[in-house]
Amino acid sequence: MSEADILSADAPLDLRLSDEELEAHREHITSFIADTVEAAGAEGAVIGLSGGIDSTLTAFLAVEALGKENVHGLVMPSVANAEDMMSDAEGVAQQLEIAYDVVEIQPIAEAFFDVFPEAADDRMAAGNVYVRTRGVLNYFVANHENRIVLGTGNRAEAMTGYFTKYGDQAVDCNPIGNLYKQQVRQLAAHVGVPEDLVMQTPSAEMWSGQTDEAELGLTYDVLDAILALHVDGPLTKSVTSRHLGVTAEQIDRVVELVERSEHKRSMPPAPDALSL
Ligand SMILES: Nc1ncnc2c1ncn2[C@@H]1O[C@H](COP(=O)(O)OP(=O)(O)OC[C@H]2O[C@@H]([n+]3cccc(C(=O)O)c3)[C@H](O)[C@@H]2O)[C@@H](O)[C@H]1O
Ligand SMILES: Nc1ncnc2c1ncn2[C@@H]1O[C@H](COP(=O)(O)OP(=O)(O)OP(=O)(O)O)[C@@H](O)[C@H]1O
Numbered sequence: 001m002s003e004a005d006i007l008s009a010d011a012p013l014d015l016r017l018s019d020e021e022l023e024a025h026r027e028h029i030t031s032f033i034a035d036t037v038e039a040a041g042a043e044g045a046v047i048g049l050s051g052g053i054d055s056t057l058t059a060f061l062a063v064e065a066l067g068k069e070n071v072h073g074l075v076m077p078s079v080a081n082a083e084d085m086m087s088d089a090e091g092v093a094q095q096l097e098i099a100y101d102v103v104e105i106q107p108i109a110e111a112f113f114d115v116f117p118e119a120a121d122d123r124m125a126a127g128n129v130y131v132r133t134r135g136v137l138n139y140f141v142a143n144h145e146n147r148i149v150l151g152t153g154n155r156a157e158a159m160t161g162y163f164t165k166y167g168d169q170a171v172d173c174n175p176i177g178n179l180y181k182q183q184v185r186q187l188a189a190h191v192g193v194p195e196d197l198v199m200q201t202p203s204a205e206m207w208s209g210q211t212d213e214a215e216l217g218l219t220y221d222v223l224d225a226i227l228a229l230h231v232d233g234p235l236t237k238s239v240t241s242r243h244l245g246v247t248a249e250q251i252d253r254v255v256e257l258v259e260r261s262e263h264k265r266s267m268p269p270a271p272d273a274l275s276l
């Protein structure tokens with residue numbers, strides 16, 4: 001989009017896609033999933049189901065792309081998960097009629113906590129253990145069943161580094177990785193995800209009461225708009241601030257999140273080869 005198009009839009013925070021655009025995304029993403037599975041010579045996909053909107057939408061699209069018999073869901077509760085989220089996750093698997101397992105990860109995480117008890121009280125370090133444990137289990141099943149692991153990361157999370165390095169980002173592909181969070185909700189509603197799941201408060205559930213927006217210090221509407229118009233788009237900081245009605249500090253915060261998380265989006269670096 002050009003700067004003139006952006007500035008003439010009525011609702012600056014609204015990254016709404018038309019029905020035609022949503023349908024194009026649906027077809028593009030389902031083809032992507034089918035092609036990725038085929039290119040891997042795999043027989044289907046594994047996906048972690050949290051009851052949240054990212055995994056629910058990805059599961060809906062995966063079933064459309066691969067057929068329900070080729071998607072295996074894993075629901076992996078820890079003590080940090082709300083019970084209603086876990087029953088929502090099972091409800092998604094049941095609605096889609098896919099095979100799924102419920103794997104309690106608390107005992108696995110406790111084995112890690114026991115060997116470094118001093119780290120177990122650090123909620124971020126401990127929360128990342130839950131996330132990485134789920135990644136290990138996804139690959140355990142994928143290796144055994146010749147499946148690929150579907151990631152559920154969206155564009156706002158990828159750009160801000162709002163994921164656990166080698167945790168929920170340790171996947172084979174991210175079908176919704178180019179959609180901002182608002183667009184994830186729109187596409188979810190479009191493909192028939194139940195309304196209560198579409199409107200759920202986003203949470204990583206690494207500790208009780210965690211929410212994405214409180215931790216990020218930004219709502220997804222503001223975050224998406226700053227990413228789309230300023231970081232991905234052509235608007236300068238001052239034009240973005242005036243156009244969106246956001247503060248310079250909010251823009252600085254987003255830019256800082258993007259810059260600080262560069263290491264999460266690239267392969268681990270090594271020094272240049274020395275020719276001796
Ligand atoms: N500049 C740099 N160059 C190379 N490596 C660097 C680095 N800075 C940190 N690191 C490494 O990265 C580690 C920190 O990264 P990491 O382990 O990911 O941990 P961290 O980024 O501190 O925490 C993960 C964040 O993602 C959020 N999250 C996680 C999982 C799911 C979701 C969700 O939305 O569902 C959200 C979570 O709430 C938290 O804000 C450091 O311990 C260090 O090993
Ligand atoms: N308890 C869980 N069981 C299985 N998978 C999980 C669980 N918690 C998280 N995951 C996986 O980690 C992914 C990242 O979590 P994230 O919170 O970003 O997405 P979400 O829960 O699907 O959506 P939302 O952002 O609305 O909370 C999930 O999409 C899911 O694949």
Ligand SMILES: [Mg+2]
Nearest residue numbers: 050052203204
């Ligand atoms: Mg979640």
